[in-house]
């Protein structure tokens with residue numbers, strides 16, 4: 126029988142012919158830790174007797190979750206990371222560089238065919254450029270830094286074939302929210318998800334990252350996509366490393382194949398307090414909001430800021446709403462300066478915060494108050510996610526978030542997009 | 545590796561908060577202290593009932609929820625020798641092997657509370673002694689058994705400085 130993308134990447138990195146269910150020790154191409162997970166991994170690293178890392182150019186720490194530091198406790202963990210990074214000569218992306226999952230592909234550290242681990246559950250993001258990347262715990266991160274290898278169980282795969290053309294005003298975020306609603310939060314546990322079909326092919330690479338990023342929200346281990354000219358072009362403009370594209374065999378074995386026609390899909394929103402609690406936006410239209418957030422590793426890219434700027438151009442955010450924007454990286458920030466989206470958004474009333482995770486994980490930069498309703502472009506809306514378990518979080522596309530910021534209520538963006 | 549002990553039976557979707565409640569896991573890094581509260585919300589007296597070597601037996605999706613390594617560590621420090629479940633949540637499964645807690649996937653419908661069990665990890669067999677039943681499981685590959693026998697990934701690295709499976 127043929128092989129899936131996951132089976133091929135693991136075969137290449139294990140140096141033997143492997144199939145779903147096999148346990149392997151595989152070579153890693155890149156290893157990442159962030160300020161929520163790296164400090165513990167540094168402890169494990171020392172406990173394991175680690176001296177150097179396997180290849181300093183293939184290990185990065187990113188200070189993005191609480192950046193700049195909001196308090197002394199975090200400051201000392203950041204210092205620990207900086208000291209470790211300078212001692213071991215690994216890459217360090219300090220405050221202001223951006224979110225880890227934006228930086229790893231943008232800075233050219235991952236290319237098609239790679240096997241990557243990160244101590245962060247949304248490491249699955251890089252599946253959009255045909256790399257197998259997945260989240261691990263702190264002990265795994267330590268072992269990976271020392272040896273450049275990890276053990277894996279080669280996963281079974283589930284394939285999503287999305288055909289048709291996404292209607293105007295409906296985005297990749299709406300598509301992945303829809304699929305998560307169909308699958309539920311654990312519907313793809315253990316599995317490697319492969320997203321394919323004309324509707325996916327039609328998306329730009331930036332938009333594809335949004336889908337792979339949220340594969341974990343249906344429990345998947347990875348969110349893989351096929352290699353094509355768009356990926357080729359995107360990767361060439363970000364990395365000098367050679368790509369090693371991997372295609373699934375036509376007779377590859379899947380645990381399940383699901384087909385969807387997306388031509389009539391409407392904007393979607395995930396309601397509090399779970400990501401799989403998904404409804405069409407029209408079912409909750411009119412729900413008042415007090416805060417809107419555009420950013421994160423899901424939707425903080427330049428195309429997302431442009432979409433928001435398109436809706437808010439020449440307008441003012443509702444006086445009852447605070448609009449917070451966190452560009453996913455410094456490069457995104459600079460792009461937004463150059464093309465004017467930054468000015469448009471600031472004139473509309475947006476408060477920009479440092480490139481990084483922003484208020485996504487609730488450590489700082491916009492913690493909502495009791496009973497407040499927040500609409501966000503992030504990937505998780507669990508109770509307490511933004512730092513207050515008595516607040517309510519809705520997840521939607523940047524267009525829906527911008528339109529909602531404009532009206533003060535959850536709003537279908539389709540009539541607000543300007544030409 | 546040969547293990548034996550009696551079974552404690554649980555249902556499906558035992559999440560990491562049931563295994564060790566969030567209110568304890570952030571308070572201390574002392575695993576023996578955490579172990580006293582293992583499975584407390586499902587059975588307040590659980591810790592006191594355990595004899596060294598006993599096993600947790602459960603249904604599907606055991607260990608779902610957060611990726612904290614405290615969950616398998618608390619089970620291990622409570623004296624449990626292995627967890628047998630129909631299926632495991634992915635990150636729990638990894639963390640269990642990395643922290644040295646054997647995990648076995650098999651059909652658990654033929655195991656009841658209190659059954660005397662023997663588990664042969666290398667052969668891939670669960671033997672239900674009281675009922676004279678052999679339940680087949682996929683044997684763990686030698687590499688995983690090696691990590692488990694060393695007591696987890698940290699100890700494995702202390703000993704070998706790398707993954708060492710030959």
Ligand code: SF4
Pocket residue numbers: 189190224225226245247421422423481482483485486503504
């Ligand atoms: S932006 Fe949010 S989801 Fe993404 S890495 Fe940061 S905290 Fe995690």
